[in-house]
Amino acid sequence: MxxxxxxxxxxxxxxxxxxxxxxxxxxxxxxxxxxxxxxxxxxQKVIERFTIEIKNEKKQIILVYLNEATYQSFEQAILAFEEVIEFYQVSGESCYTIIASFEAEKLNQFIAVISKYGRYKVNTIMNKLR
The missing domain is CATH 1.10.10 (Arc Repressor Mutant, subunit A)
Known part of the structure; x- marks a missing residue:
C-alpha cells in the first residue's frame, strides 16, 4: 500500500x-x-467489506473474563443477541470484547447470560469523538 x-x-x-x-x-x-x-x-483483503454505521444512542463496550474454556458455548450464547454489533476474542486483559447497543432491560438479560460464564465489565460510551 x-x-x-x-x-x-x-x-x-x-x-x-x-x-x-x-x-x-x-x-x-x-x-x-x-x-x-x-x-x-x-x-488484497485490505478492504473486507463495505458497511454503514447506525447511530446508537446507547452503546457499550463489554469485557468478559471466562472462568473456564467454554469458548464455543459462550460464543453461541452471545451471537443470539441481535444487539451485539461486534464480537472479538482477544488476548490481553480479557478473553472477549463485545461492542453492543443494549437498552437497559435487554442489557440486564445479557448480563444474566454472560454471568454464567465468568466476570465482566460494562463500559457505556458517552460521546463518539471521531
Whole structure:
C-alpha cells in the first residue's frame, strides 16, 4: 500500500458514498484509477467489506473474563443477541470484547447470560469523538 491507497481508505472511511470520480477529484486521480485501486485493495483483503454505521444512542463496550474454556458455548450464547454489533476474542486483559447497543432491560438479560460464564465489565460510551 502506498500513500494514494491510504488517501483512498481515509476518504472511504469519511464518506463511503462518494463516487470514484468524486474521490478521484479530491486526491487528483481519475475515477477509473480510483476504482482500480479500490478493487486491488479488496483483492488484497485490505478492504473486507463495505458497511454503514447506525447511530446508537446507547452503546457499550463489554469485557468478559471466562472462568473456564467454554469458548464455543459462550460464543453461541452471545451471537443470539441481535444487539451485539461486534464480537472479538482477544488476548490481553480479557478473553472477549463485545461492542453492543443494549437498552437497559435487554442489557440486564445479557448480563444474566454472560454471568454464567465468568466476570465482566460494562463500559457505556458517552460521546463518539471521531
Amino acid at each position: 502506498d500513500e494514494i491507497d491510504w488517501k483512498i481508505l481515509q476518504q472511504l472511511k469519511k464518506q463511503a458514498r462518494l463516487t470514484n470520480k468524486e474521490m478521484g477529484q479530491m486526491i487528483h486521480m481519475s475515477g477509473q484509477g480510483v476504482g482500480q485501486r479500490i478493487s486491488n485493495l479488496i483483492d
